[in-house]
Amino acid sequence: MGDEGIPSRDAVFAAHSLTVRFGGITALDAVSFEIASGEVLGIIGPNGAGKTTLFNVICGFVQPQSGALEWKGRTLTKVRTDRLARIGIARTLQGVGLFPRLSALENVMVGAQRFRGVGVASALLGLPRSDRDERALRKRALATMRDLECEDVADRLPQTLAFPVQKRVALARALVGEPQLLLLDEPAGGLGVDEVRELGERIHALRGSMAVMLVEHRMDLVMSACDRVVVLDFGRVIAQGDPETVKRDPQVLEAYLGREAGESVASAAAREDT
Amino acid sequence: MTRFIDLTLNGISTGAVYAAVALALVLTWRATRIVNFAQGGMLMITTFIASSVISTSGSYWLGFAVALVCGLVLGAVVERALMRRVESGAPLNAVIVALGLLILLQALAGMIWGNTPRSFPPAFSIRGYDVGGTHVLFAPNDTFTVLVVIGVAAGLAALFRGTTIGLKMRAAAFQPEVARMLGVRVGRMFTLGWALAALVGSLAGLLVAPAVFVGPNQFDPILIFGFTAAVLGGLDSPVGAVVGGVALGLVLSYVSGYEGASLVTLAALVILIAVLMIRPGGLFSSTQERRV
Incomplete structure (x- = not known):
């Protein structure tokens, strides 16, 4: 052993x-x-x-x-x-553990944070680069959701989704960080x-x-x-x-x-x- | 009828200030689930600083800018140095620390600037617009106030809805542990939330100071009104804070105009108690499950 x-x-x-x-x-x-x-x-x-x-x-x-x-x-x-x-390293939780009041897509986008390149200051000032950054994260998150067949619920809140779909969104959130x-x-x-x-x-x-x-x-x-x-x-x-x-x-x-x-x-x- | 219009206009501009205070409280609540009872003390300090800068430099806008920067820094420092230690504990601990800070700041202000309230210049003229030969109760400075508060609310909405930093702040507020696991620097998000809140608070102080004067205790009623507005709006929603602020401003303006100014604070407290008893989630809350 x-x-x-x-x-x-x-x-x-x-x-x-x-x-x-x-x-x-x-x-x-x-x-x-x-x-x-x-x-x-x-x-x-x-x-x-x-x-x-x-x-x-x-x-x-x-x-x-x-x-x-x-x-x-x-x-x-x-x-x-x-x-x-x-x-x-990524982890999914027992149950679901999605952020309430963030849409399914936003949940997955949080999981993609490690690809972000923009600091606090430029995001606060609304610089164009942070806008591009946001779009890039959105695209990446949507692609992962497509792979897990939950792209169609991107704009819904987690608590409105069927349990198995919530689980797929949670898996997408873990996988989107590669x-x-x-x-x-x-x-x-x-x-x-x-x-x-x-x-x-x-x-x-x-x-x-x-x-x-x-x-x-x-x-x-x-x-x-x-x-x-x-x-x-x-x-x-x-x-x-x-x-x-x-x-x-x-x-x-x-x-x-x-x-x-x-x-x-x-x-x-x-x-x-x- | 002109009186009603006057009271309505006055209600909108004072309501805008309540909305700004409410926004500051909502921001700290959203970031760390703490009601910042020291907010009144913090905006009092930054307004005193503005007052000193204006009287030494002679420039209103320099004082305005310095106060905002000081607000940002003060908010960050208070979160890092004090609140970080009580954020994870019982909610009462944070309340006590915030109240202690309020008393400390008021005492400090009294020692540095004295206890006699001093006047504070407005950004623009406070002489009402001339409409058909009579002056209405709404001046260029009120226009400035309303536009600034609308701008701040829109800016915050854009930050929370449209940027990754706003997304991370929301995630960190709802589930810090999960957010941390996904790589969000949760502590930084908390600090940022407090800094932004104190910035908005110091703005509210600058806007209201010409009307209430600057002194260690001059902003206490404003904080009560701001808190009432925040609770009206549900304490969690920036939009709710603005709507709550304007609604409260209107109601209090009518109370003051038709029933007497002495009843204003009482009316605000009655509204606060009524909302907490009947709709604790705020006027705009949908029915939510209560966690016991």
């Missing part, structure tokens, strides 16, 4: 024995993993296993007690949340079967152009979309590997189903194999 897997030089992002404690609770316990450029990595585990905490550490919302993050071969000593977009690492926090939550299948195809299409970390409860999506899976339980990595292997790992089954059920399912799976 631990640090085996793909060789280090391919890894675009890595966590080295991250530990996070909240009071007496250890939310993450020496968690290590790597993700290669263009790879889709699933992070799964029962409720409270530490999946969202892991994302919060990467985003700088939570400071780890020990351990380090590595981004493109360099150690991130302290993650500054407002630098994430610039270094190429991240190299995309963190998806339960992207399938609240979606129907068809929409989940569509989402799986989208994630599949992203493979190659960026690394994706996927926290998800919907196993159908995890199994179809991920190249590798890391399983957390009580803050520890209990298994990692390709989805098929992980699915049959007795420890994983135990974590999900309880000891006895786990054993029987594992043996059933073993019988299936032969």
Whole structure:
């Protein structure tokens, strides 16, 4: 377990024995993993296993007690949340997390901020350059919305949109910054079967152009979309590997189903194999 | 009838000033969800500075410009040095800090410039326009006031709706954490919001000073009127602030003209309480869910 897997030089992002404690609770316990450029990595585990905490550490919302993050071969000593977009990391939130009272297009435009080139002063003075800047962002945002088939709702407010459409707008907001690492926090939550299948195809299409970390409860999506899976339980990595292997790992089954059920399912799976 | 026209014209020009104060309050509210009770003290300081510059240099417009720049800087400094520490805490903390700052600024002004109110020159003539042989209660200086406030409101609308910096300010105000994650320098947006608000506030001070004189406590009623106008407009909307300001100006002008000037402050407070009780979201609010 631990640090085996793909060789280090391919890894675009890595966590080295991250530990996070909240009071007496250890939310993450020496968690290590790597993700290669263009790879889709699933992070799964029962409720409270530490999946969202892991994302919060990467985003700088939570400071780890020990351990380090590595981004493109360099150690991130302290993650500054407002630098994430610039270094190429984007995240979608559980639920939706769109800005209320900003149109769908404006929401996506905020995600494209890292392409802006104009300072406060010239924007305030309404200089022509800031106007061009605004138009360029708008164009870029619209193009991303077209890719995600939500261009037609550009001028609507998020709260007036159907939930799956809101989710697509939120994904557009994360993708418009052209991240190299995309963190998806339960992207399938609240979606129907068809929409989940569509989402799986989208994630599949992203493979190659960026690394994706996927926290998800919907196993159908995890199994179809991920190249590798890391399983957390009580803050520890209990298994990692390709989805098929992980699915049959007795420890994983135990974590999900309880000891006895786990054993029987594992043996059933073993019988299936032969 | 001429009296009604006079009162209406007077209401529009005083309403424009209330609108400017309301805009300043709305800007800080939008940026950081803080009602800046120190706004009256801040615009009092910048108007005193303008008064000093005008009396030493003899140039009204130099004093005008200096006051606006001082407003911008004062707003930024107050946000960075004081409000930044209480922005994320309980709302009451920010209220107390703002009230403390107000008292501090009033005491400082008294020490530096004295407590006797001093006169302040208007930008243009305050002699009413001559319409068919009689002077109406609306002068070139009132035209200037109304045009300036319309210009400021239009400029703010363009900033918020049409520029990326305005977009970032709105995003930072609604969901700071998410905005930060997308690369918005949220702290800077807060500072900018306060600086802009104080700039608009200092403008309001300059516009109203000829009528109320300059003194440590001379602007207190204006702040009450401005706050009432902002609440009328919903505290969140620049357009609402302007409409609220003019509506309040008209009502108070009629109250003053028909019922007596002594009732003006009382009328403003009655309106404020009534709006807060009946439509806490402002007159123009659509029904929104209340977060408990």
